Amino acid sequence: MKYPKTILDLIECYKKFPGIGSKTAERMALNTLNFEQNTIDLFCESLKNTRTKIRRCEICNNLSEDTLCEICKNTDRNKKILCVVEDPKNVILIENLGIFDGYYYVLSGLISPIDGINPEDINIDSLIEHIKSNNIEEVILALKPSIEGETTSLYICKLLENVSVSVSKLASGIPMGAEMDYVDSLTLEMALQNRTNIN
Ligand SMILES: [Zn+2]
Numbered sequence: 001m002k003y004p005k006t007i008l009d010l011i012e013c014y015k016k017f018p019g020i021g022s023k024t025a026e027r028m029a030l031n032t033l034n035f036e037q038n039t040i041d042l043f044c045e046s047l048k049n050t051r052t053k054i055r056r057c058e059i060c061n062n063l064s065e066d067t068l069c070e071i072c073k074n075t076d077r078n079k080k081i082l083c084v085v086e087d088p089k090n091v092i093l094i095e096n097l098g099i100f101d102g103y104y105y106v107l108s109g110l111i112s113p114i115d116g117i118n119p120e121d122i123n124i125d126s127l128i129e130h131i132k133s134n135n136i137e138e139v140i141l142a143l144k145p146s147i148e149g150e151t152t153s154l155y156i157c158k159l160l161e162n163v164s165v166s167v168s169k170l171a172s173g174i175p176m177g178a179e180m181d182y183v184d185s186l187t188l189e190m191a192l193q194n195r196t197n198i199n
Pocket of ligand 1: 057058059060061062068069070071072073
C-alpha cells in the first residue's frame, strides 16, 4: 500500500531540498501531520511570500522585501568601501561579525566554465559599473577560496585594472575549498581584517 496522495506530494516537495533523500523526506512529511494549524498557516504563508514578497535590492542585489535592502537603506555606512560576495548568505555571515561598515555587492554565484557559468551570468558588468559610478575607493573580494572563487577574483581584478580603486581579498586562513558558512566566525573575522591587496 502507498501513502495517500497528499502525503506523497508532500514527500516529493521535501525531496526538492538539497541533501534531503526519500527517507528524510518521508519522516518530515509524517512529522508535518503533527503540526498545529497556525504552524501550517505560517508554512504556507512563508512559502508563498518567498515568491510574492522577496526581491533583489536594486542597488546591491541582496535579498529584500523592498526596492532597497536594509543595508543600502542605511545611509550611515561607509560609502567608499564595497564588499563583494557570491550570495546573500555571505552578507549575513559578514554582517554578524559586526566589524564591517561598508556596503555590499552580491554576485549571482561564481565563474565556473565547467558548469557553464560565465562572467555575464553573475552580474560582473553591473558590479564594475556600480564601482565606477559610486566612486568606490576599496573593493574587498570576499569570495570562497576555491578555483571558482579565485577565477572570479582574478577576472574582477582584471576589469578594474584601469579603475582607480584598491582591491583586496580575504587573507588566507580560510582553507582552500571551504564553504564560507562552515568557516568559524573568528577565522572569517581574521581573514577580513588581514585581507591582502591584489592590485
Ligand atoms: Zn542593497
